[in-house]
Amino acid sequence: MKALIIDGYVDEPACLGVPPYLSPYPRYVAGALRERGLSESDIHYLTIDTLRKNSPAAGELIGKADFLVVIAGMTVPGKYLRASPITPGEIEAIFRAACGVKVIGGPIRLGFSKEGGRAAKGTEGGISLEGAVLARLDIEAFVYDILERQGETGWNTGTPSRLKIPGAVEHRFRTTTEIGRWGPKGAFLIRQHPDYPYCMCELETYRGCGRQVHCSFCTEPFYGTSDYRPVEDVITEVSALYSQGARFFRIGRQPDLFSYHGTDIGGPVPRPEPEIIERLYKGIRNSAPDLSVLHMDNANPITLANYPEESEQILKTIIKYHTPGDVTAFGMESADPKVISANFLKAGQEEVLEAIRLVNKFGSVRGVNGLPEILPGINFVHGLMGESKKTFQLNYDFLKHVLDSGLLLRRINIRQVMAFPGTPIYGKDEAAKKHKKLFLDYKEKVRKNIDLPMLRRIVPEGTILRDVMCEMHENGITFGRQLGSYPLLVGLPASLPLRKFTDVAVTGHGMRSITGIPYPLNINTASSSLIKELPGLGRKAADSVIAGIPYADREDFLRRVSVGEKLLKYIEI
Numbered sequence: 001m002k003a004l005i006i007d008g009y010v011d012e013p014a015c016l017g018v019p020p021y022l023s024p025y026p027r028y029v030a031g032a033l034r035e036r037g038l039s040e041s042d043i044h045y046l047t048i049d050t051l052r053k054n055s056p057a058a059g060e061l062i063g064k065a066d067f068l069v070v071i072a073g074m075t076v077p078g079k080y081l082r083a084s085p086i087t088p089g090e091i092e093a094i095f096r097a098a099c100g101v102k103v104i105g106g107p108i109r110l111g112f113s114k115e116g117g118r119a120a121k122g123t124e125g126g127i128s129l130e131g132a133v134l135a136r137l138d139i140e141a142f143v144y145d146i147l148e149r150q151g152e153t154g155w156n157t158g159t160p161s162r163l164k165i166p167g168a169v170e171h172r173f174r175t176t177t178e179i180g181r182w183g184p185k186g187a188f189l190i191r192q193h194p195d196y197p198y199c200m201c202e203l204e205t206y207r208g209c210g211r212q213v214h215c216s217f218c219t220e221p222f223y224g225t226s227d228y229r230p231v232e233d234v235i236t237e238v239s240a241l242y243s244q245g246a247r248f249f250r251i252g253r254q255p256d257l258f259s260y261h262g263t264d265i266g267g268p269v270p271r272p273e274p275e276i277i278e279r280l281y282k283g284i285r286n287s288a289p290d291l292s293v294l295h296m297d298n299a300n301p302i303t304l305a306n307y308p309e310e311s312e313q314i315l316k317t318i319i320k321y322h323t324p325g326d327v328t329a330f331g332m333e334s335a336d337p338k339v340i341s342a343n344f345l346k347a348g349q350e351e352v353l354e355a356i357r358l359v360n361k362f363g364s365v366r367g368v369n370g371l372p373e374i375l376p377g378i379n380f381v382h383g384l385m386g387e388s389k390k391t392f393q394l395n396y397d398f399l400k401h402v403l404d405s406g407l408l409l410r411r412i413n414i415r416q417v418m419a420f421p422g423t424p425i426y427g428k429d430e431a432a433k434k435h436k437k438l439f440l441d442y443k444e445k446v447r448k449n450i451d452l453p454m455l456r457r458i459v460p461e462g463t464i465l466r467d468v469m470c471e472m473h474e475n476g477i478t479f480g481r482q483l484g485s486y487p488l489l490v491g492l493p494a495s496l497p498l499r500k501f502t503d504v505a506v507t508g509h510g511m512r513s514i515t516g517i518p519y520p521l522n523i524n525t526a527s528s529s530l531i532k533e534l535p536g537l538g539r540k541a542a543d544s545v546i547a548g549i550p551y552a553d554r555e556d557f558l559r560r561v562s563v564g565e566k567l568l569k570y571i572e573i
């Protein structure tokens with residue numbers, strides 16, 4: 001029995017699985033398959049990009065698979081540096097080529113759409129599944145139930161005919177106890193990831209939303225109320241991943257990390273439990289002592305605003321155990337009171353500002369990798385009910401106020417709503433179409449007037465960023481990022497070896513990216529395009545530095561280059 005998992009990638013408000021990220025979905029599916037008796041060598045994993053690159057070999061794997069699982073679904077699609085999510089056409093082609101049992105699941109169960117501003121369609125109506133079955137709830141539970149043993153002999157002698165017919169299997173959610181077993185059992189899958197060992201393992205602490213009312217656009221309530229995993233289960237999974245070589249982790253699969261195991265005391269959100277977060281972080285560090293990255297993702301600003309003391313303790317814990325460059329992403333969605341009330345959003349301007357201040361107070365200190373320890377990110381959603389022209393002005397004014405207050409925001413995410421069937425916004429998202437032009441102009445204005453000065457403040461010229469991974473070449477530029485949560489895109493004007501880390505000195509700023517040079521720059525061997533990028537070096541001076549190569553030593557450099565003193569800190573000879 002051979003199983004093949006094809007990762008078409010997922011991007012949800014509280015879960016990322018686009019390379020270099022590996023989401024929990026394929027790992028849990030692999031764990032469920034293991035528990036049903038398949039050996040590690042019988043479980044194959046391909047990302048959709050690997051499949052595109054190796055189509056003949058991958059096609060053979062698809063044809064030979066007794067059991068094919070496709071994972072897909074972008075509920076908040078973004079732009080990705082070197083990965084491209086699976087398309088409906090590709091799903092159809094894969095299923096046409098498959099001969100065994102075939103299933104598809106993940107967030108695609110909620111529907112699909114190409115971009116924000118367009119409502120999602122139901123998957124079964126919009127994609128020809130060619131005999132595959134869509135897991136209406138959790139794909140990992142669906143796979144597990146299909147493979148229920150029907151005899152005593154086990155899979156070594158089994159054939160696909162011994163599978164339950166997928167259409168006859170009940171759709172259900174998996175339990176936290178099940179993923180407590182499947183997570184560690186599926187950890188081996190990371191070794192098949194094309195980015196291994198440099199892939200980020202997205203970790204789940206819980207899913208579902210603990211609020212009594214839900215934001216009109218959000219798909220998280222489809223998972224029910226908060227379903228917390230035991231702390232020990234998360235730690236055990238980290239330990240299993242670590243033993244397979246994982247070194248990069250993000251605690252990203254939850255809507256609000258600060259509320260993990262929070263206590264419901266009747267308020268709008270649960271009261272945080274700082275000692276639980278301490279147990280989680282300490283446990284992760286103990287079981288993965290040499291990890292390279294430990295970051296987080298979402299937090300609800302209302303939790304920080306309502307429980308500042310508990311949140312302060314949590315922030316201190318995070319800073320103690322994490323790695324710098326961390327981001328706590330706040331879903332503000334809108335600064336317009338009318339939109340907030342029409343869509344049952346969680347926090348108003350004052351509360352979000354409080355949360356931003358709190359994170360800045362403790363997190364803005366620069367860490368060893370060159371970035372501040374932890375900074376807030378902020379998400380805006382446009383096209384919501386009650387949106388007017390004034391909404392754009394209010395959002396802009398809010399961001400301007402944050403900038404003018406000297407506060408730092410690591411990332412401003414602005415998107416248009418993608419309305420999913422079953423959410424209150426579905427069928428009421430006409431503002432997205434109506435305000436498309438307004439939206440694009442406003443986005444541009446934010447990028448220019450807010451993002452750019454903010455980025456200059458966060459990573460001023462001359463900042464040294466450690467361990468930037470070179471990922472792709474384009475037009476003579478190497479693009480790289482530090483592995484982490486919402487990594488900054490760095491462009492280096494040279495062709496550097498890919499899949500290698502380099503330290504970078506920041507030399508310039510774009511609206512959402514920076515330019516840099518390898519640090520330290522070997523002045524005698526560097527290309528002229530890199531030398532010209534040295535901070536504070538005019539074109540004429542750069543030409544004269546280049547003409548003077550080679551330099552015998554630092555003294556020689558200082559003697560022959562008039563601006564040598566200020567360049568010395570960036571170069572080696």
Ligand code: SF4
Pocket residue numbers: 208209210211213214215218219220221255300331346
């Ligand atoms: S608070 Fe709103 S955005 Fe956050 S998970 Fe709940 S419904 Fe979704």
